[in-house]
Amino acid sequence: QKEVEQNSGPLSVPEGAIASLNCTYSDRGSQSFFWYRQYSGKSPELIMSIYSNGDKEDGRFTAQLNKASQYVSLLIRDSQPSDSATYLCAVIKKSSGDKLTFGTGTRLAVRP
């Protein structure tokens, strides 16, 4: 079982729709959760961090964390073609210092 799992996609949504990206993790000792966006040929860019159960909103982005279910998600409202990218879920475990463990990423395509 991979430590962090994501559906590789592609997830295709029409412009203006809500895109829902999901991530599960295996280690209950995970304490910090991050979503990064990576455009093709570029480096990952931090979108959101979340540490507590519940929702955290930042503009069009909402991160949701459920530690009991070991599940973290990212919602993108009013999706735009410029949101088309690979979204990487990453976690930090208490036992591993500041080491980020990444999922393989979900490719999102927003259709105009």
Place this chain on the structure above:
Amino acid sequence: KAGVTQTPRYLIKTRGQQVTLSCSPISGHRSVSWYQQTPGQGLQFLFEYFSETQRNKGNFPGRFSGRQFSNSRSEMNVSTLELGDSALYLCASSPIGDTQYFGPGTRLTVL
């Protein structure tokens, strides 16, 4: 603030050579981590430095090494390059906390 900078941006080497990559963190950030990204393996952690000390190391062979200087700048070195070392090498800096910000990366091609 200026972001994380990495040099060089692109490198072409041949098998058996060695390479040194450089990373300058965001001003005030004392933690620097290195990651390797390949299409097959995704993003994998190499090592992390804080105040010139290696705090954490990933599962890479000893050919991969790094160091951090007193000004927080970091270098990583790969000796005896193999074809499989071709990858995007990413540096990320962090303040005392765990949020990491990535540099643009160094694209290494081994022929």
